[in-house]
Amino acid sequence: MHLPTLPSLSLLPLLLLPHASAHGTPHPSPAPQTTTKTLFTFPNSTWLENIHVTPHNTLLVSVIETPELHLLDPATGSRSLVTTFQGKSVVMGITEYGDENEENYAVLTGNYSQAGGGVQGTWEVWGVKFLRDAHIRPYDTDHDQVQEIQDPSDPSKKRRLAIRKSLLGTLPTAKLPNGFAALNEHTLLISESTGGKLLSLDIRSKSNTTVLADDTTVWDPKTATLPIGINGLKVFKSRDSSSAWVYYTNTFLDAVYRVRVSAAGPQPKVQAKPQLVAKGEILDTPDDLAVSVDGKSLLVARPLGNAIERVHVETGKVETVVSGAAVEGATSVSLGRGEKGKGWVYVSSSVGKVFGVKLNGKA
Ligand SMILES: *[C@@H]1O[C@H](CO)[C@@H](O)[C@H](O)[C@H]1NC(C)=O
Ligand SMILES: *[C@@H]1O[C@H](CO)[C@@H](O)[C@H](O)[C@H]1NC(C)=O
């Protein structure tokens, strides 16, 4: 494991690595039922923090060493810089939200340094809307910023892709907003890793609430090496959308939990105590996660364990899907979409690589 390539702004400081390699190496390389590919390699081993697959099976990837959001197409191998957040140092979680027929994404951006952690007072939530072809043009640009980018899915450069950026809200007292997931069209959930809380932001009123802050979301300042409790965050909606399971990892506790949250009222409310889904050494220092389409299993990325683990929600059983160099530094995992993405999951990493993992029908 090559330690020096970890960026200085790494969320998982170097001092944890000797411990991590002790757990990270015993796993065999990729399990036989999976195929893995390195799809993209960013220069300078850039820390890629979060990944979100769009309906076109292109990949939105956020960067920690520079405040950038990129769009990659695994089919063409090309990529575009979507946007940079000036005056910020990192981009954290990415989520899709709003009308299903539109392409609305949102990201968390702010400042983070290795010495001081997340910088309070810097955190903002920005919307990044994709506008394709005919939809581009007479937009009010007084408050929003519109610019055109190259669509990486269109090497012939025939189609236009504009993006419109708008500020959706601020989190003045948050320390490290990290995981990000939409609960409904106007409510975005945020894991505040250092504050040890699950927050929500209503993008209509721009007001926030604390949805959950308990012993499943916190970290212990007396024993933690990292000030990171609740981290990875995903929402799995019930059929009628009136409530949802919110799945989250806790990096300090080596655990995955879920909590049932109302999704229909004016504000999200926890409906029952959180449940432990799985915990233990095989989930050591978990980062972000993905929920399978049927909601029965989770895929959890472990940057220090160089592994993707599958957690069976009902039984709590955990098995390694892929580990080793094939998913080195895995920070986040997102399921492929549409025909092109069928059976694939895409993985961002702390070593500047984006991996594709073919699960052979088990996604
Ligand atoms: C990579 O690092 C080199 C040396 O620090 C720097 O000059 C270059 O601009 C970096 N490239 C990118 C894309 O960040
Ligand atoms: C945040 O980081 C940016 C980029 O490094 C810097 O220009 C800005 O001054 C920082 N702001 C605060 C409040 O630390």
Ligand SMILES: *[C@@H]1O[C@H](CO)[C@@H](O)[C@H](O)[C@H]1NC(C)=O
């Ligand atoms: C939530 O909003 C209130 C009111 O604007 C603000 O004082 C508070 O700092 C916000 N919470 C976070 C975590 O930023």
